[in-house]
Amino acid sequence: MFDKLLLPIDPSKRLKPSREYAIALAKRLNIPLTAIFVSNPSKTGTMTASDETSKGFATLGKRQLDQLIERITDVKITPMLKTGKRHKVLAQMIGDGIADTLVIGPFRSVITRLFTGSEVERILDSESLHAFVVREDHPLPGPGSPALVVFDGPELPERGLKMIETFARKFGCDIEFLHLGSEIFGGAEALDGAVSELRTSLGGDFHITSTIIPLSLFKTRRAITNSVLRQEGARIVILPDVEDAVSDTLFHQLVLSAAVPVCVLR
Structure with a gap:
């Protein structure tokens, strides 16, 4: 329980609190953290994504992962870049034993969620593992606060x-x-x-x-x-x-x- 963390990332500022929380968890519990960027080029609106679009998403993902690793030097972070539907990719990784705990934040705005549904719920419905859902900046639990x-x-x-x-x-x-x-x-x-x-x-x-x-x-x-x-x-x-x-x-x-x-x- 809470032995290996998995953190999905993307460029959204809404995910900053979950990133910081995952890093704090990894430090507090002294456990490894895997950061994953899942690109889904088909979401660009076309039935099939072009090679240029796919390469663009891959470049963006690599840059996001590199920036995270460069900024955080006191936590062991393993970067991973995958392509596909986020909840399906994460389910496969969990099945492969990559992690036992997810740390996730809101991938979409409240308005977007009304039309497309909650990506967080979609991910949690696909998994049977522990998860931290973090939407705003908060300190970790600890002594003095229940x-x-x-x-x-x-x-x-x-x-x-x-x-x-x-x-x-x-x-x-x-x-x-x-x-x-x-x-x-x-x-x-x-x-x-x-x-x-x-x-x-x-x-x-x-x-x-x-x-x-x-x-x-x-x-x-x-x-x-x-x-x-x-x-x-x-x-x-x-x-x-x-x-x-x-x-x-x-x-x-x-x-x-x-x-x-x-x-x-x-």
């Missing part, structure tokens, strides 16, 4: 709890559980069990707390989560996307619009 674990399913599976424990140990951060639902349908029991187990496994050096907030017609999952983030001062949201712990609605709303980076654990 990670907010959000779920709206009936329970947190054991595998999800183990990954949350590993996350807390790697970053030295406290854990705040947020269950979006109702105590009537087992939310309190699910939270009590998760908190008790995590306190036992992590020991007294970590502060583990929990909150239940009922869903309503007047507040979205995103709005509730962002409100709790502000109250708790959390630097990151953790989505334990294991079995039925996280609904599609919660996943969609937080991956696209959480106020802080989102870590998807799988």
Whole structure:
């Protein structure tokens, strides 16, 4: 878990926060980082891209990768240049064992996303690995600021709890559980069990707390989560996307619009 990072890049300024976050992660965890530029010349609007267009994209990609490596000297970065549809290329690389964790940002503007769909969601739908989704500049999680674990399913599976424990140990951060639902349908029991187990496994050096907030017609999952983030001062949201712990609605709303980076654990 979090042993090899994969960072897709392109010239967009929107991806600068995810680049900086990936570099900071590689430094903090002392792990290798693979940076990949995926060119898709067919997106130029023609059915088939010319050789000149393909070469132009390849030149652009190489320049982007070279600039990143020249700027960052204290992290081991492996550059890769590929051609094809981004989500399919990344899926192949993950399948080949190149990385176990993605660090991605918004490839498209909000307006473009309305017409073409979310590239971030498309990538995450193609993968079953951990991912950090970073849309704005934020510090890494660490001591003094909790990670907010959000779920709206009936329970947190054991595998999800183990990954949350590993996350807390790697970053030295406290854990705040947020269950979006109702105590009537087992939310309190699910939270009590998760908190008790995590306190036992992590020991007294970590502060583990929990909150239940009922869903309503007047507040979205995103709005509730962002409100709790502000109250708790959390630097990151953790989505334990294991079995039925996280609904599609919660996943969609937080991956696209959480106020802080989102870590998807799988």
